Amino acid sequence: MLDDAPIVFPSPTIPAAGRAEVFVRYLDYFREGLLAKTSALPEAELRSSRLPSGWTPLELVKHLRFVExxxxxxxxxxxxxxxxxxxxxxxxxxxxxxxxxxxxAATLRAQGEHTTAVITGSDLAAVGQPGPRWDGADPANLERVLFHLLQEYARHLGHLDIVAEIAGGPTGE
Structure with a gap:
């Protein structure tokens, strides 16, 4: 295992200083959940696919770093x-x-640290900079971007649950 620290679900009943803190908690939770599940898989399972689409757990880790x-x-x-x-x-x-x-994992965590710094150092209503990421559309604000990141992580962590279950690894929260 990469890290023995327990992964604590960011329950809605735990007080937070604001929406930014909630985003940080959920992104950290999903990131570490992804790494806990992949680190529990044997090397052969990390580099092979059990799905018709062909993606591997290692590819998923790298993909989510690039998503951020x-x-x-x-x-x-x-x-x-x-x-x-x-x-x-x-x-x-x-x-x-x-x-x-x-x-x-180190690269994903470093990317996560950068994301956290942006979240805590910016107004969630701040609009992104114009550029090629937006394909000519108006840039989204930070809050919309963060909602998108949360759905990416949640969806892909669910995919990994299925792969881990088939491989005999950990599933669920």
Whole structure:
């Protein structure tokens, strides 16, 4: 396991200082849940797919790091991030043979730290910077971007639950 700290669900009954804190808690929860589930899988399961779509758990970890990069840095902040689609090759998710779960987890956590800094340092109503992320549309505000990130994580963590269950690994919350 990458980290032995317990993953605590950010229950709606736990007081929060504001909406930004709620977003941070849920994103941290989903990020660490993803890493806990993948770290409990054997290496062979990390690099193989049990689904017709063909994605692997390692590819999912890398994909979600790039999702945060695309929406927060490239989109909301309007930064040049080099290759915002670096999680893809030949129109599908890709992880190179030398990429490890430990490396991908560290990169995802670092991206999460950046996301947290943006959330806590910005007004949720702030509108993102114009740029290629928006495909010519008006940029979204930070709150809308964060809702999108939450649905990405929740959806993909559900997908991983199915894969982990088939592989005999941990499922659910």
């Amino acid at each position: 990069l695309r929406w927060i840095e490239w989109g909301f902040q309007g930064r040049d991030v080099g290759d915002p689609w670096g999680d893809r090759r030949d129109d599908r998710w890709h992880v190179g043979p030398s990429e490890t779960l430990a490396d991908l």
